Amino acid sequence: xxxxxxPRALPHHRLVAYAVAVELLAAVRASKIADARLREQxxxxxxxxxxNVAEGAARPSAADKARVFGIARAEAAEAAAAVEIAAMAxxxxxxxxxxxxxxxxxxxxxxxxxxx
Numbered sequence: 001x002x003x004x005x006x007p008r009a010l011p012h013h014r015l016v017a018y019a020v021a022v023e024l025l026a027a028v029r030a031s032k033i034a035d036a037r038l039r040e041q042x043x044x045x046x047x048x049x050x051x052n053v054a055e056g057a058a059r060p061s062a063a064d065k066a067r068v069f070g071i072a073r074a075e076a077a078e079a080a081a082a083v084e085i086a087a088m089a090x091x092x093x094x095x096x097x098x099x100x101x102x103x104x105x106x107x108x109x110x111x112x113x114x115x116x
Contacts (some may be wrong), residue, residue: 008076014056017110021050021076028079031096042082049075049107050095056114066115073111074091078103 012018025046033039052072059065080100089095 010054010075011057015037015053015057015110015114017107017114018050018053018057020107020110021022021046021053024079024100025050025074025106027078027100027103028083029049031083031086031092031100033083036090038086038089038091040084042079042086045075045079046081049079050073053111066111068069069111073108073115075103076107076111 005106028042028046031042033042049072052068052075056068056072058067059068080097080103083092083100084097086092087094
């Protein structure tokens with residue numbers, strides 16, 4: 001989906017943060033959380049992180065961007081926490097939780113930089 005050479009690409013397609021958010025979403029899905037409520041919460045948060053990175057990239061002012069990127073950052077943390085909790089409860093593999101935490105940490109840092 002991301003096409004850095006396409007001049008018609010949307011603003012979020014040029015952000016590494018968007019690519020990492022999409023990776024996080026894939027990792028959350030791959031976790032196959034057995035508990036339906038935790039699975040739904042993790043997926044909704046990961047989807048929201050992707051959408052908010054895209055929205056923030058398209059916002060016109062620095063303040064608008066920072067606000068929406070802050071929401072994306074919180075959603076990434078929530079998605080990772082939900083997978084971590086699922087792993088601690090025995091509803092998902094520990095390795096999947098570690099992958100999600102690593103991706104969420106990377107995304108958190110990228111978004112922090114974009115919020116400045």
